[in-house]
Amino acid sequence: MSKKLCVIGNPISHSLSPKMHTYAMEKLGLSGSYEAIRLKPDITKEELKDFIFETGLTGLNVTVPFKELAFTAVTKLEGLAKDIGAVNTIVLKDKKLIGYNTDAPGFYECIKKYDFKSVLILGAGGSAKAISLILQKEGFRVVVANRSKAKLKDFKGVQTRLFSELDSKESYDLVINATSASLEGTLPLEEVVLKELLANAKLAFDLMYKDEKTPFCALASTLGVEEKDGKEMLIYQGALAFLKFFDLEERLLDKVVFYMREALLK
Numbered sequence: 651m652s653k654k655l656c657v658i659g660n661p662i663s664h665s666l667s668p669k670m671h672t673y674a675m676e677k678l679g680l681s682g683s684y685e686a687i688r689l690k691p692d693i694t695k696e697e698l699k700d701f702i703f704e705t706g707l708t709g710l711n712v713t714v715p716f717k718e719l720a721f722t723a724v725t726k727l728e729g730l731a732k733d734i735g736a737v738n739t740i741v742l743k744d745k746k747l748i749g750y751n752t753d754a755p756g757f758y759e760c761i762k763k764y765d766f767k768s769v770l771i772l773g774a775g776g777s778a779k780a781i782s783l784i785l786q787k788e789g790f791r792v793v794v795a796n797r798s799k800a801k802l803k804d805f806k807g808v809q810t811r812l813f814s815e816l817d818s819k820e821s822y823d824l825v826i827n828a829t830s831a832s833l834e835g836t837l838p839l840e841e842v843v844l845k846e847l848l849a850n851a852k853l854a855f856d857l858m859y860k861d862e863k864t865p866f867c868a869l870a871s872t873l874g875v876e877e878k879d880g881k882e883m884l885i886y887q888g889a890l891a892f893l894k895f896f897d898l899e900e901r902l903l904d905k906v907v908f909y910m911r912e913a914l915l916k
């Protein structure tokens with residue numbers, strides 16, 4: 651059966667998801683369409699459900715600012731979505747909306763080959779929460795730091811601190827920038843402290859991606875520390891969603907990732 655898929659967000663014109671999914675469908679000989687749809691930012695849960703059923707969608711990706719709304723709109727939650735409190739993938743099954751979060755496992759796929767034990771997450775928003783939960787589940791020692799206090803209360807079972815409480819002598823295998831600072835073209839925290847933290851790390855990971863290096867990745871690079879930006883995470887979360895849309899076996903993940911990566915190079 652041909653699939654009718656989309657990504658919803660606001661704004662959405664910048665989304666790379668239509669390119670990745672359409673190309674993977676073509677390469678794998680699967681029938682379907684995938685488009686980017688901008689919804690009004692104040693859409694209600696009922697309006698979102700009506701939109702999904704009335705447009706005859708079989709699956710959708712959800713991006714900013716609708717992930718929390720999607721969480722409340724689905725009939726059933728699978729995997730870590732329940733703990734995370736956000737849904738980025740919805741699949742229709744027997745007129746029911748099944749909600750998944752593929753951001754967290756998508757991130758983990760990017761780092762699972764490394765033998766890391768400790769991680770410092772900078773930022774305490776939605777992405778930091780998703781990543782912190784999967785890394786806790788995988789047995790990492792997780793510390794979450796943020797510039798302000800309020801959001802740190804959402805983190806249970808991990809150490810939390812303010813940026814001002816970070817000690818540059820601390821050492822972590824992995825330092826993740828889960829703040830929106832790169833969107834603003836700045837470093838997430840004072841350069842002297844960040845330099846020390848990165849110098850002790852084995853990998854610096856910025857969830858944000860751009861055509862050029864983000865300030866965070868550029869700093870890691872000048873220190874000779876391996877760095878990654880969020881493009882691989884985007885690809886993996888997309889590929890995991892793709893498997894759900896087409897009900898494909900997990901062993902096909904690498905193949906879908908390969909095609910989605912190729913789509914972004916075109």
Ligand SMILES: NC(=O)c1ccc[n+]([C@@H]2O[C@H](COP(=O)([O-])OP(=O)(O)OC[C@H]3O[C@@H](n4cnc5c(N)ncnc54)[C@H](OP(=O)(O)O)[C@@H]3O)[C@@H](O)[C@H]2O)c1
Pocket residue numbers: 753773774775776777778796797798799801828829830831832833834836837838839857858859880881883884885887
């Ligand atoms: N690659 C992917 O697939 C992927 C997926 C999801 C998200 N992302 C990226 O992840 C980043 C965070 O997204 P999110 O949804 O978690 O955002 P969010 O929920 O809005 O949280 C933003 C976080 O960044 C902090 N922050 C904002 N501006 C800052 C600055 N100038 N300096 C230091 N901290 C700052 C905020 O601190 P306060 O609490 O003090 O405001 C908060 O902790 C974004 O860059 C987004 O593009 C990438």
